[in-house]
Amino acid sequence: MPDFDKIDRAILAAIQQDGRIPIAKLAERVGLSETPCARRLKRLESDGFIIGYRAVLSRKALEIGVIAFAQVRFSIHDRALSDRFEREIQGIARIVSCHNISGSADYLLQIAARDLDEYGVFMRDVLRALPGVTAVESILSLREIKRDTGLPLL
Template structure:
């Protein structure tokens, strides 16, 4: 893995703010001509610093008004059961993030749904039926203060 220099970090920072930045504008922002900038960008992509590009969608415009965080607990800590749980979670689009965590819970899930009624149905019919789940504690987001938009690049 190569060490990132100031220009590499500037490219990454600029792309986190606007992933659709044309190469000419990107090169101008980081103080390079287009060809060396494009070469660096390709290298950052191939070396895995850039995993992909995507659009940030407006959750409310898509009528996804509720964000919930669910702490999921298992009573039996079996590797095969955890693997099944993790595989099933991958296929559930309402679960937008899943983390295996330390502490009193085994997993922390972030879930988006239309409303509280939909969340109740999701809890009953989906979340509580996942392999290994014995307890779920929910926390509802009242207001989003900061959105996951970028990583610190220093």
């Protein structure tokens, strides 16, 4: 990344905070004129540093009252079974994120639900029915202390 400098980092930091920041304001914030700033932003996009833009939605307004983390275990560690599991979870909107992890579980899922009843039905009818799943341990979030604010620019 020879062309990745402090201005590029400043651009990335600014758009992580506000993906809709006007180019004029972004340019001012990073100390460039608009045209060079727009060029750098376009380069960061085309080089794959920026893979998309999205809105941060309100859980309260959407009435999502439960955020749970589920540790999923497999008893058989078969590549085809894992691949099938990973494909199937891609289509389940309620699963906010999924990580293949080390330790006693195979996957860690973040799941959103309106309430505990809805989460329980999801666990019974969807999660436990996924290919390869032999055990699930739920961890309920009581309060969110820090929300995903973007990646650190190390």
